[in-house]
Amino acid sequence: MDRAENRFGGDTLAAGSATLNPLYKEVKSRLTRGLAGGEWKAGEAIPSESRLAERFGVSIGTIRKAIDELVAERILLRHQGRGTFVATHTEDRTLFYFFHIVAKDGTRELPVTELLSFRKARADALEAERLALQSGAPVFRVRNLLKLSGKPVIVDEIAVPAALFTDLDRDVFGGREGTIYGLYQAQYSITVTRISERISAGRAPARIAALLGLDTGTPALAIRRVAYTYDDTPVEYRVSWVNTEHHEYLSDLWRTRGNEP
Amino acid sequence: MDRAENRFGGDTLAAGSATLNPLYKEVKSRLTRGLAGGEWKAGEAIPSESRLAERFGVSIGTIRKAIDELVAERILLRHQGRGTFVATHTEDRTLFYFFHIVAKDGTRELPVTELLSFRKARADALEAERLALQSGAPVFRVRNLLKLSGKPVIVDEIAVPAALFTDLDRDVFGGREGTIYGLYQAQYSITVTRISERISAGRAPARIAALLGLDTGTPALAIRRVAYTYDDTPVEYRVSWVNTEHHEYLSDLWRTRGNEP
DNA sequence: TTCGATTTGTTCGTATGTATT
DNA sequence: TAATACATACGAACAAATCGA
Numbered sequence: 001m002d003r004a005e006n007r008f009g010g011d012t013l014a015a016g017s018a019t020l021n022p023l024y025k026e027v028k029s030r031l032t033r034g035l036a037g038g039e040w041k042a043g044e045a046i047p048s049e050s051r052l053a054e055r056f057g058v059s060i061g062t063i064r065k066a067i068d069e070l071v072a073e074r075i076l077l078r079h080q081g082r083g084t085f086v087a088t089h090t091e092d093r094t095l096f097y098f099f100h101i102v103a104k105d106g107t108r109e110l111p112v113t114e115l116l117s118f119r120k121a122r123a124d125a126l127e128a129e130r131l132a133l134q135s136g137a138p139v140f141r142v143r144n145l146l147k148l149s150g151k152p153v154i155v156d157e158i159a160v161p162a163a164l165f166t167d168l169d170r171d172v173f174g175g176r177e178g179t180i181y182g183l184y185q186a187q188y189s190i191t192v193t194r195i196s197e198r199i200s201a202g203r204a205p206a207r208i209a210a211l212l213g214l215d216t217g218t219p220a221l222a223i224r225r226v227a228y229t230y231d232d233t234p235v236e237y238r239v240s241w242v243n244t245e246h247h248e249y250l251s252d253l254w255r256t257r258g259n260e261p
Numbered sequence: 262m263d264r265a266e267n268r269f270g271g272d273t274l275a276a277g278s279a280t281l282n283p284l285y286k287e288v289k290s291r292l293t294r295g296l297a298g299g300e301w302k303a304g305e306a307i308p309s310e311s312r313l314a315e316r317f318g319v320s321i322g323t324i325r326k327a328i329d330e331l332v333a334e335r336i337l338l339r340h341q342g343r344g345t346f347v348a349t350h351t352e353d354r355t356l357f358y359f360f361h362i363v364a365k366d367g368t369r370e371l372p373v374t375e376l377l378s379f380r381k382a383r384a385d386a387l388e389a390e391r392l393a394l395q396s397g398a399p400v401f402r403v404r405n406l407l408k409l410s411g412k413p414v415i416v417d418e419i420a421v422p423a424a425l426f427t428d429l430d431r432d433v434f435g436g437r438e439g440t441i442y443g444l445y446q447a448q449y450s451i452t453v454t455r456i457s458e459r460i461s462a463g464r465a466p467a468r469i470a471a472l473l474g475l476d477t478g479t480p481a482l483a484i485r486r487v488a489y490t491y492d493d494t495p496v497e498y499r500v501s502w503v504n505t506e507h508h509e510y511l512s513d514l515w516r517t518r519g520n521e522p
Numbered sequence: 523t524t525c526g527a528t529t530t531g532t533t534c535g536t537a538t539g540t541a542t543t
Numbered sequence: 544t545a546a547t548a549c550a551t552a553c554g555a556a557c558a559a560a561t562c563g564a
Binding site: 249 | 333361363365457458459460461462463464478480481482503505508509510511512513
Binding site for chain 3: 022023024058059060061062065079080081082083
C-alpha cells in the first residue's frame with residue numbers, strides 16, 4: 001500500500017515527514033508515549049491489534065511488530081484470546097526480574113520488608129547525578145531491612161525524587177501492599193521498566209553490619225541500582241548491602257528462552 | 262496453505278507428526294541443530310532466507326520468525342544485503358556481553374590476560390555438578406591473571422571438561438589470539454551462547470589476594486560462572502575473584518534496546 | 523563508476539488456528 | 544454458540560544495503 005495514504009488525518013502516521021524511522025518504530029514510540037502519558041494504565045488492556053491498526057492507519061503486521069518489541073522489553077504482556085496488557089509490578093512474575101538475591105542452595109523466595117526509617121532530605125552529589133537532579137533537590141530517603149526465611153539478609157537505602165512522588169510519607173510507604181515498584185506504579189503512575197546495577201564488595205558501615213548480623217570487617221555485597229521508567233528517566237537510586245553468607249546475586253543473562261516451557 | 266504439503270520429502274518439515282510445535286519453532290530447532298552439528302561454522306553465512314524456505318518447504322516469513330529468535334539470542338547476526346552469519350567470539354562486540362567488569366568511572370576496557378598455570382586434573386564435586394560430569398572426570402584447570410590499564414584486577418580459575426577439549430595444552434591456551442571463548446570456538450567448535458553468574462562477597466584466598474594486591478581480609482568479589490553452548494550443555498565453570506577497589510560488576514539487564522542507536 | 527543480482531528489511535494483505543469471554 | 548483477540552503461516556511487493564562484473 002502507498003504510505004502516502006497515511007500522511008494525513010487524526011492519529012494516523014506520517015511516513016515521509018519528520019521521521020525516517022520504519023513505521024513500526026513510530027508505532028512503538030506512540031504506544032510508549034501512550035503508556036508514559038497514562039492513556040493506558042498498569043494492568044489495563046490496550047486496544048486490540050485490529051483497532052490499533054485502524055487508528056494508526058497501518059497494517060496489523062506492523063502493529064504486531066511494534067508490540068513484539070514492547071513485549072520483549074516486558075512492558076506489555078500478551079494473552080491469546082484476551083488481549084494485550086500493561087505489565088504490572090504486582091505479580092510475582094515481575095519480581096523475579098527485579099530481585100536477584102537467591103539462596104546459595106538455589107531456592108528463590110520473596111523478601112519480607114521492614115521499614116527502618118523514612119526521611120525527606122536533599123540529594124547529595126551522587127544521588128543528584130544518578131537521578132539526573134540538581135544537587136540539593138528534595139528527595140525521600142527510605143531505609144528497609146529485607147528478611148529471607150525470617151532472617152535479615154539485605155539493607156536497602158532508597159532515594160527517590162520528591163518531585164515525582166508528591167505526598168509520599170512513611171505511612172504510605174510502610175502500609176503498602178505488594179512490592180515497592182508496585183506502590184510506585186499504583187500510587188504514582190510511575191512504572192519501573194529497567195534497572196542497571198553496579199556491584200562491588202566491601203565492608204558494610206557499622207550500623208548496617210549490625211542489622212545484618214555481620215561482624216565488623218566481614219565482606220558484604222554492595223549493589224548500587226538505578227531504576228528507569230518508560231522514557232529512560234531515572235526514578236530511583238538504591239544502595240543495597242547484602243550478607244552473602246547464605247545468599248548470592250544471580251545474573252542469568254539473555255534467558256530470553258525463559259519465556260518458554 | 263495446507264501444511265500437509267510439507268509432510269514428506271528430504272528436509273521439509275512434517276507438521277502433523279511427532280511435533281505439535283509451531284513450524285517456526287521446528288525451523289529454529291533445525292537451525293540450532295545445524296549450528297551445534299557444525300553444518301555452519303562460526304563467522305560463516307547460513308543459506309539465504311529464500312533458500313532455507315525452499316529447503317524446509319515453508320514460507321520466508323516462517324524462516325524469518327525462526328531466525329528472529331536466534332538473532333535475539335545473539336546466536337545469529339543479520340546484515341542487510343550480505344546475509345545471516347553465525348556469531349563469533351572474535352569481535353569486541355561479543356566480549357561486551359561476556360565481560361562485566363568496568364571501571365567505577367564508567368570506562369570499559371578489554372583485559373589483558375596472563376596465564377598463571379595450566380593443569381590436567383580430576384573434577385571435584387562442585388565442578389562435576391556444575392559441568393554435569395561424573396565426579397573425578399578429567400578436566401583442564403587454568404588460572405589467569407587479568408589486568409586492566411596494566412594493573413591486576415581479576416584472577417580467573419577456569420575448569421573445562423577434557424573430553425570436550427582434546428589436546429588442549431598450555432601452549433594452545435597461552436598462545437591464543439583473541440578471547441578465550443574465541444579459542445573454544447575456533448579450535449574446538451564449541452560456541453558459548455549463554456552464561457549464568459552467581460556473585461558473592463568474600464575474602465580471597467591468600468595466594469589470590471597477593472596477586473590482586475589485596476591486604477589479607479580485604480573484601481573481594483567472587484563470581485561463579487557456568488557457560489553453556491547451543492543445546493544448553495555446560496562447557497565451562499569459572500570462578501573469578503575481583504578487586505573492586507576501582508572496578509565493579511555491571512549488570513545492565515534487558516538492554517534489548519541496546520541494539521538501537 | 524555504473525549496473526544488476528543477491529540478500530535482508532519493511533509493509534501490506536489474507537486465511538486459518540486457538541484461547542477467552 | 545458466537546464474537547473477539549492473539550498466534551501462526553502464507554504470499555507479494557518494494558526498499559535498502561552489499562557485492563561483483
